[in-house]
Amino acid sequence: DTEVTQTPKHLVMGMTNKKSLKCEQHMGHRAMYWYKQKAKKPPELMFVYSYEKLSINESVPSRFSPECPNSSLLNLHLHALQPEDSALYLCASSQDKGFEETQYFGPGTRLLVL
Amino acid sequence: DQQVKQNSPSLSVQEGRISILNCDYTNSMFDYFLWYKKYPAEGPTFLISISSIKDKNEDGRFTVFLNKSAKHLSLHIVPSQPGDSAVYFCAASESIQGAQKLVFGQGTRLTINP
Helix, strand or coil, rough: CEEEEEEEEEEEEEECEEEEEEECCCCCEEEEEEEECCCCCCCCCEEEECCCCCEEEEECCCCEEEEEECCEEEEEECCCCHHHHEEEEEEEEEEECCCCCCCCEEEEEEEEEE | CCCEEECCCEEEEEECCCEEEEEEECCCCEEEEEEEEEEECCCCEEEEEECCCCCCEEECEEEEEEEECCCCEEEEEEEHHHHHEEEEEEEEEEEEECEEEEEEEECCCEEEEE
């Protein structure tokens, strides 16, 4: 089973709202990732968690706040977003064995900021 | 600076023939390469991967070739089927701060014609 689930599937929010995206995996993976994908562009890495600790932050604005409550869950808290933040947000997970990592992706959350 | 490049935005192939998708990279620190298939509004689905110490990996109809000296890899699909129509992303992996960072190419839209 290589399933990563993400909720919600779609989200519309205003620039003053606070919302959260959720990601879950039950494959025993210890690394989890957030990516952002704009239309007709490739996914771009935002954050990497390894063993529940943030290991990579790709200079993402502070209006995006990741959280890893346990090894199966990954959240992305959103606050005061801009319309240009509208995109498909993808979560992924991998074993975190340190080499030849295959990342498995969820279906994504389509976010629209008005 | 684009470290992973897929120079063909689109490719059209007749059903039953071979599809060849190409990818070039510039960073010699990449040590693992993956191909993902993506449908609109869905997450990327892992297809096949290859370690930098190998030059070929085969899985059913899919074969990936790596030419490390040329920093070039290719995905062969044979025979091509209508269900293979999708966007294909090449991705390269690099170890950073103990975590794996994936860098994606721009994608190639493959259309299989009946």
